[in-house]
Amino acid sequence: MLVQFKDVNKKYSGKVALHNVSFEIPTGRVIGLLGPNGSGKSTIIKLMNGLIQPNAGSILIEGNKVGVQSHLDIAYLPERTYLNDWMRVRQLIEFFSDFYSNFDATIAAKLFKDLGIDLEDRLVAMSKGTKEKVQLVLVMARKAKLYILDEPIGGVDPAGRDYILNTIIKNYDTDSTLIIATHLIQEVESICDDVIFIHNGVIKLQGNVDDLRAEHGKSVDQIFREVFKCY
Amino acid sequence: MTWQFDNDKPIYIQLINILKLKIISGEIGVGEKLSSVRELAQMAGVNPNTMQRALAELEREGLVHSNRTAGRFVTEDKNLIVDVRNVYARTYISQLVQNLIPLGFSKKELMEFIQQELLEGENNVSAV
Amino acid sequence: MLLKLIKHEFKATANKFYPIYALILITSFIYGNFFNIGYNVLSAYFNIVPVVLGCALVAQFVVLLMVTIDRFNKSLLGDEGYLMFTLPVTNRQLILSKTIVTGVWYFITHIVFMLSIMILTSDMVDYSYMFKGVIGLNSMFMEAVGTVGGVSVQIAVLIKMLQVGVVGLLTVAKTILIIYLALIIGSLVKRAKIVGLFSYIAINWVLTTFLGVSTITMLINSSKVVGVSTNILSDLYGLVATGINVATIGNLAICIAVMELISYILTNKKEL
Numbered sequence: 048m049l050v051q052f053k054d055v056n057k058k059y060s061g062k063v064a065l066h067n068v069s070f071e072i073p074t075g076r077v078i079g080l081l082g083p084n085g086s087g088k089s090t091i092i093k094l095m096n097g098l099i100q101p102n103a104g105s106i107l108i109e110g111n112k113v114g115v116q117s118h119l120d121i122a123y124l125p126e127r128t129y130l131n132d133w134m135r136v137r138q139l140i141e142f143f144s145d146f147y148s149n150f151d152a153t154i155a156a157k158l159f160k161d162l163g164i165d166l167e168d169r170l171v172a173m174s175k176g177t178k179e180k181v182q183l184v185l186v187m188a189r190k191a192k193l194y195i196l197d198e199p200i201g202g203v204d205p206a207g208r209d210y211i212l213n214t215i216i217k218n219y220d221t222d223s224t225l226i227i228a229t230h231l232i233q234e235v236e237s238i239c240d241d242v243i244f245i246h247n248g249v250i251k252l253q254g255n256v257d258d259l260r261a262e263h264g265k266s267v268d269q270i271f272r273e274v275f276k277c278y
Numbered sequence: 279m280t281w282q283f284d285n286d287k288p289i290y291i292q293l294i295n296i297l298k299l300k301i302i303s304g305e306i307g308v309g310e311k312l313s314s315v316r317e318l319a320q321m322a323g324v325n326p327n328t329m330q331r332a333l334a335e336l337e338r339e340g341l342v343h344s345n346r347t348a349g350r351f352v353t354e355d356k357n358l359i360v361d362v363r364n365v366y367a368r369t370y371i372s373q374l375v376q377n378l379i380p381l382g383f384s385k386k387e388l389m390e391f392i393q394q395e396l397l398e399g400e401n402n403v404s405a406v
Numbered sequence: 407m408l409l410k411l412i413k414h415e416f417k418a419t420a421n422k423f424y425p426i427y428a429l430i431l432i433t434s435f436i437y438g439n440f441f442n443i444g445y446n447v448l449s450a451y452f453n454i455v456p457v458v459l460g461c462a463l464v465a466q467f468v469v470l471l472m473v474t475i476d477r478f479n480k481s482l483l484g485d486e487g488y489l490m491f492t493l494p495v496t497n498r499q500l501i502l503s504k505t506i507v508t509g510v511w512y513f514i515t516h517i518v519f520m521l522s523i524m525i526l527t528s529d530m531v532d533y534s535y536m537f538k539g540v541i542g543l544n545s546m547f548m549e550a551v552g553t554v555g556g557v558s559v560q561i562a563v564l565i566k567m568l569q570v571g572v573v574g575l576l577t578v579a580k581t582i583l584i585i586y587l588a589l590i591i592g593s594l595v596k597r598a599k600i601v602g603l604f605s606y607i608a609i610n611w612v613l614t615t616f617l618g619v620s621t622i623t624m625l626i627n628s629s630k631v632v633g634v635s636t637n638i639l640s641d642l643y644g645l646v647a648t649g650i651n652v653a654t655i656g657n658l659a660i661c662i663a664v665m666e667l668i669s670y671i672l673t674n675k676k677e678l
Contacts (some may be wrong), residue, residue, distance in 0.1 A: 077325050096492050100674050119494040129488035131418075145410050146493050213280075213323065221316070221326055236285055240327045257288035257328065266285030 048110075049074050049193055049224050050095065055104030057090055057248075064090045065248045068104070072241075074192070075221050079239035079256075080228040081271060087248040088228045089126075092197055096123050109192060119147065122191035126198045128178050132171040136164060136181060143185055155188035158214070176203050183211060187218045194225045200234060208234055236267040244274060251275075280323025289324060293332035296322075301341060301352055302363040312342065312350040407495045411503035415477070416510075422473055423511060426466050427518050433459040434525040463519060470515050474508045478586050482672065483593045497669045501586065505665075509578045569654060576657035583664040584609050590671050613660055 050072040057065040065087050072078055082088050093099045094106055097113040108117035130139060136159060143150045159166060162180055170178055183199060196215070200208040216238055219225050227235050236242070236256060244252035251274055252259075256267055263270050283292050300306045312318065312333075319329040333350060336342040340358055344350045353359065378388060437455045482490055482500065490500060524533060547560060588609060592602020 076327065098488070098491055115494045115496060118492055121492070123488075123492050125488045127485055127488070129485045131486060142414065145414070146407075146495075216323070216325065217320060233285070237283055237289060237323070238325045240325055257290050257331070260286065260288045261291075264286065268285065 048072070049108065050226075051105070051107040052091070052094075053105045053107075055091075055094065055101045055106060057094065057099070057101050063248050065094075065101075068245075068248070068250055070243060070250060070253060072224055072226070074224055076240045077219070077225045077227070077238055079232070079235055079242040079267075080226055080245065081230070081232055081242055081267075082245040083230060083275065086246045088245060089197065090248070091245070092123075092195055092226075092228055095193075095195060096121060119149065120192040122186045122189040122194045124182055124186040124194075124196045124199055126201065128170075128175075128182070130170055130178075130182065133169060135167055135169050137166040139170075139181070139185060140166070143189070147189055149190040151188050151190060154218070155184055158184040158188065158218075176207055179203060180207070180211070183214070187214060190223075192223050194219065194223065195228070196225070197228045198230075199227065200229065200231060212238060232268045232271050233266075239267075242267055244271065246275060280321070283324070290328050290331040290335070293322065293324065293329060294335050297332060297336060298341065298362060298366070302359055302366060306352055308352060308356055308359065309354045310352050311348070312352065314349065408499045408503055411495060411499055412507055415503050415507040419473055419477065419507060419511065422469060423466075423514070426462060426469055427514075430459065430462045430466060430518055430522050431525070433462065434522040438526040438528055459522070463522060466515050466518065470508075470511060473511065474582060474585055475589060477504055477508070478589050479593075483590070491672075497672050498665065501583075501665055501668055501672075505579055505582050505586070508582050509575070512578050512582075569651070573653045573657060576654065576661055579661050580613075580657050580664070583661055583668065584613070587664050587668055590668055594671070594675060 048071045050070075052068055052070050055065055055068045056063075068087070068091065080088050080091065090099070094101055095108065095113070095117075097118065106113055109120055111117055134142070140152050140155050143155070144152050156166070159181075162177075162184070164173075164177065164181060164184075170181065173181070179199075179202060183196075186194065186196070199215070200211055203211060212234065215225065215227075227239070229235055239256050241255050242253070242259070243250060252270075259267060259270060265273075281293075281296060283289050297306075306312065313321070315326050315330050315333065318333075319326040322329060333342060337344060337350075340355070341353055341362065342350055343353060375388070383391075433455055437459055480486055481504070491497075524531075547563065585606060588602050588606035591605040592600075595601045
């Protein structure tokens with residue numbers, strides 16, 4: 048099992064963010080972590096990355112507690128711009144190569160070339176969409192065991208979205224797992240194996256995408272709307 | 279250009295149908311070697327696991343078989359392929375009949391329409 | 407990993423310091439050698455140079471403080487934290503790398519200050535005399551005979567110099583770590599950043615009082631014992647030794663405690 052959450056609870060100043068959340072994610076899957084804003088998706092992701100600690104419960108990544116090893120095993124794409132604006136793309140490649148032994152600078156350079164991004168460009172001079180693509184390339188150029196993408200297509204135009212989703216499929220290693228957290232279900236459901244629906248800190252639904260479609264006779268997007276229509 | 283899918287139905291089932299069509303139409307020849315799961319998944323624009331599931335089902339039906347080292351191949355059994363093609367035709371026609379009969383057409387009328395359609399098709403071909 | 411963090415930290419801070427160091431050294435040279443270069447040529451600018459130099463000398467310390475605060479605030483407490491805290495490094499390594507690099511810049515800044523003064527006064531003061539004096543001291547040192555506290559004078563002096571150096575380093579580290587602690591406490595309280603400033607003052611006051619009191623206490627205690635011996639040099643040595651050792655241990659303890667506290671807060675309490 049790659050990811051194991053067991054009875055995880057998290058509170059933020061009185062408000063319950065996650066309540067007794069348990070799930071297991073194996074290797075070689077593409078998982079859609081779906082839910083409205085404020086449902087607990089970001090909390091789960093931050094917990095996996097060790098950015099916050101749970102109040103109760105355990106989180107294991109490849110059998111290890113969250114720490115230096117799990118940071119190496121996980122390639123994380125946050126929702127926001129988290130890189131130093133003044134750095135050039137070339138410097139970013141050097142930085143990632145330095146700290147992550149599983150970063151492939153050749154692949155990164157190739158992807159940047161495909162996107163027409165010059166290695167000497169600084170982030171500060173790029174549009175928001177381009178910055179997001181840079182961040183995505185840096186994550187996908189890593190040979191990680193777990194990729195966590197938080198809203199990877201949120202602020203991007205439809206053509207950009209297609210490119211991003213295709214890049215994700217093309218470059219993802221079937222020996223690893225990809226978790227995509229998003230509220231844009233329609234766009235990603237065709238590439239997901241399984242989905243986890245979360246709302247108000249509780250897991251509402253979990254299962255294989257094709258099985259859910261067969262069972263409900265609907266697309267995952269439709270099922271989602273029905274599950275959450277009361278909220 | 280990736281293949282088109284309907285998100286309302288399981289994608290692996292849609293993949294099975296698309297692949298079957300390619301086999302019975304001859305687009306993928308008898309006994310031909312299939313591309314790897316990864317390549318097929320990329321062509322189709324789907325998750326490799328989903329493609330794997332579709333291929334496994336085709337194997338179960340005998341249309342495709344896998345050789346451990348060499349990969350996947352379309353069956354050599356031409357009769358099977360012909361059978362599948364016939365089933366496809368009959369299903370299609372059965373749907374056609376089921377859709378049109380309730381509209382009040384008689385069987386004779388339907389037969390005439392079909393013959394007309396086929397003749398026009400021939401004429402178009404010979405004109406070209 | 408720690409070395410990589412240090413390397414990255416240097417790269418990120420270097421070009422904030424180089425310009426001002428260059429400015430200081432160049433203006434010091436110009437001002438110090440005005441008469442050599444040609445009074446007539448530069449007389450028009452005579453008044454500006456010392457002003458620029460004076461401002462630059464002060465500014466470099468301001469830059470130092472700002473860089474100290476900025477590197478911690480932006481890197482760890484801001485959005486860049488998403489990058490820093492997901493690197494395969496421990497929180498302690500992150501804190502330590504910044505402390506070390508800031509400490510080095512602290513020393514370099516002081517050295518530049520001293521160099522500036524030396525350059526300014528190079529035509530008035532004979533620095534070769536100073537170097538001769540150092541060489542003289544060195545021969546005195548080598549030829550000294552006698553023992554202090556069981557070891558030869560030379561070794562005792564070297565040990566003392568080493569200890570003083572260590573205390574100096576620890577004091578710098580302590581100052582920097584307290585700034586970090588104040589910053590992180592300030593960030594926990596959402597209301598006002600001024601809390602950070604107050605925390606700094608408060609923590610500093612508590613610690614220096616504590617450290618000061620304990621040093622004096624130990625000095626007093628050890629001097630009571632010292633009254634028994636007859637060798638004044640030995641007594642003095644013992645007094646200074648105790649003072650330095652208390653300072654070393656005290657500062658080290660404070661550094662470790664503050665570091666652990668910062669690490670704890672970063673891990674458990676800081677919500678990005």
